[in-house]
Amino acid sequence: MKKKPYLSIALAAGLAVSSFGAPAIYAKPAETPKQVQPFNVFDNKILNKINVENIYNNIEYLSRTPRVAGTEAEHNAIQYVKQQFESYGYETELQEFTFYGYTAPHTVELTVDGYSGEIKPKSFTYGMDGTVSGELVYAGLGQAGDFEGIDVTGKIALIQRGAISFADKVLNAAANGAAGVIIFNNAPGDLNGTFGSPNDAYVPAVAISQEVGQALVDQLNNGETLTGSINIEGADAGMRTSYNVIATKAPTNKNKAKDGIVALGAHHDSVPGAPGANDDASGTAMTLELARVMKDLPTNMEMRFITFGAEELGLIGSRYYVSQLSEEEKDSFVGYFNMDMVGSRDAGDLVINTPDGNENIVSQTAQASSARLNGESTPIQPGGSSDHVSFFEGGIASGSFIHRPLEPWYHTPEDTIDKISKEKLQDVAEIVGTAVYDIVRPENQGPKVNRGKEQKVPHLYYEEEIK
Numbered sequence: 001m002k003k004k005p006y007l008s009i010a011l012a013a014g015l016a017v018s019s020f021g022a023p024a025i026y027a028k029p030a031e032t033p034k035q036v037q038p039f040n041v042f043d044n045k046i047l048n049k050i051n052v053e054n055i056y057n058n059i060e061y062l063s064r065t066p067r068v069a070g071t072e073a074e075h076n077a078i079q080y081v082k083q084q085f086e087s088y089g090y091e092t093e094l095q096e097f098t099f100y101g102y103t104a105p106h107t108v109e110l111t112v113d114g115y116s117g118e119i120k121p122k123s124f125t126y127g128m129d130g131t132v133s134g135e136l137v138y139a140g141l142g143q144a145g146d147f148e149g150i151d152v153t154g155k156i157a158l159i160q161r162g163a164i165s166f167a168d169k170v171l172n173a174a175a176n177g178a179a180g181v182i183i184f185n186n187a188p189g190d191l192n193g194t195f196g197s198p199n200d201a202y203v204p205a206v207a208i209s210q211e212v213g214q215a216l217v218d219q220l221n222n223g224e225t226l227t228g229s230i231n232i233e234g235a236d237a238g239m240r241t242s243y244n245v246i247a248t249k250a251p252t253n254k255n256k257a258k259d260g261i262v263a264l265g266a267h268h269d270s271v272p273g274a275p276g277a278n279d280d281a282s283g284t285a286m287t288l289e290l291a292r293v294m295k296d297l298p299t300n301m302e303m304r305f306i307t308f309g310a311e312e313l314g315l316i317g318s319r320y321y322v323s324q325l326s327e328e329e330k331d332s333f334v335g336y337f338n339m340d341m342v343g344s345r346d347a348g349d350l351v352i353n354t355p356d357g358n359e360n361i362v363s364q365t366a367q368a369s370s371a372r373l374n375g376e377s378t379p380i381q382p383g384g385s386s387d388h389v390s391f392f393e394g395g396i397a398s399g400s401f402i403h404r405p406l407e408p409w410y411h412t413p414e415d416t417i418d419k420i421s422k423e424k425l426q427d428v429a430e431i432v433g434t435a436v437y438d439i440v441r442p443e444n445q446g447p448k449v450n451r452g453k454e455q456k457v458p459h460l461y462y463e464e465e466i467k
């Protein structure tokens with residue numbers, strides 16, 4: 001993380017409160033002079049109240065179990081977040097939404113009579129349960145034309161990865177009467193694939209390695225007859241319910257009720273098997289702490305503190321939230337500050353992701369606050385993969401705070417509380433808290449809303465860096 005050479009000196013000296021541009025407190029010997037700006041008085045209204053122990057303790061509580069969207073564990077986290085907001089004195093709303101959910105099977109088996117090696121089959125996301133057996137028939141890439149001249153009726157189609165989607169291969173095989181499908185990789189390594197969406201027309205299908213797949217093809221080409229059995233159990237697909245948790249703070253200046261809306265937030269769900277201490281209990285706990293800090297501060301604008309559900313399944317909760325905003329709300333929405341993965345000791349430096357890589361009021365105010373606090377502006381990087389994308393798509397300025405490169409524990413069972421750095425939490429909470437307050441504080445007059453055009457960002461959720 002970025003070193004913060006000035007803040008501790010200023011606070012320790014007790015000078016920060018009165019530091020209307022008093023540059024002396026930033027003078028540090030042996031440090032090359034940077035373009036350091038003084039703290040503003042308003043910063044201290046935030047800095048003096050942030051208690052990193054609150055953030056840490058809430059992360060610890062939330063990350064005791066994975067919080068997969070639509071599960072009881074996520075619902076427990078939602079209730080906890082709601083109660084925390086209420087304990088600070090906020091009115092809260094649970095915004096319900098439904099989505100199509102998928103639970104991976106607990107059992108995925110493939111045996112092939114006549115093949116003696118180890119197979120290690122994998123399932124496909126959105127694949128279905130089933131027990132089928134039949135003769136293996138090689139069907140090339142599984143394109144429609146590949147089934148001409150071969151008979152897969154009641155048999156298992158053996159198909160190579162490539163050219164068309166996994167789902168289309170399975171649907172083509174099913175349309176030709178196949179009872180099951182085996183897809184083998186076209187590159188070394190395991191194949192963990194998704195069909196992208198559910199479809200009742202799928203037949204049971206497994207993925208295997210290139211090595212095993214090629215060996216089976218070779219045996220078939222040698223004229224051998226192979227009989228396969230696929231058994232998949234425990235896959236569960238269906239409608240699920242999740243919630244966004246919303247705490248609202250009305251402007252303290254009642255005449256300014258229509259002046260604007262500023263939101264900050266995070267996602268409270270996690271991926272299966274990952275306790276999600278950093279992803280994203282860290283952002284959730286930081287949202288809670290900044291809500292606590294700002295509860296009684298004078299503000300010109302409406303503030304919304306939001307934790308979203310089902311982010312990991314494709315920004316479902318935040319997309320629903322933005323879809324429910326009225327035109328009037330969108331016209332007065334100034335910006336959304338997203339905090340996703342803001343506390344890993346093993347990740348890189350803080351960056352501000354904006355979906356298009358351009359600056360906006362979120363990045364600008366955070367760059368200004370980080371320059372005041374740390375003597376250095378937090379850099380902007382183009383990046384999606386979190387709920388700020390939903391706001392961007394709705395024409396609302398947004399940015400996401402994240403440390404990059406990502407820690408090795410990302411989306412693993414090792415994303416646990418012991419990897420969380422209080423120093424990093426403190427740093428991000430200060431930067432985001434003071435940036436948000438810079439916008440909503442009463443002294444800050446003038447138009448802030450810059451509504452952009454609405455647009456879809458289809459690919460930003462799947463970044464290369466995010467495995």
Ligand SMILES: [Zn+2]
Pocket residue numbers: 267279280311340341386
């Ligand atoms: Zn996340």
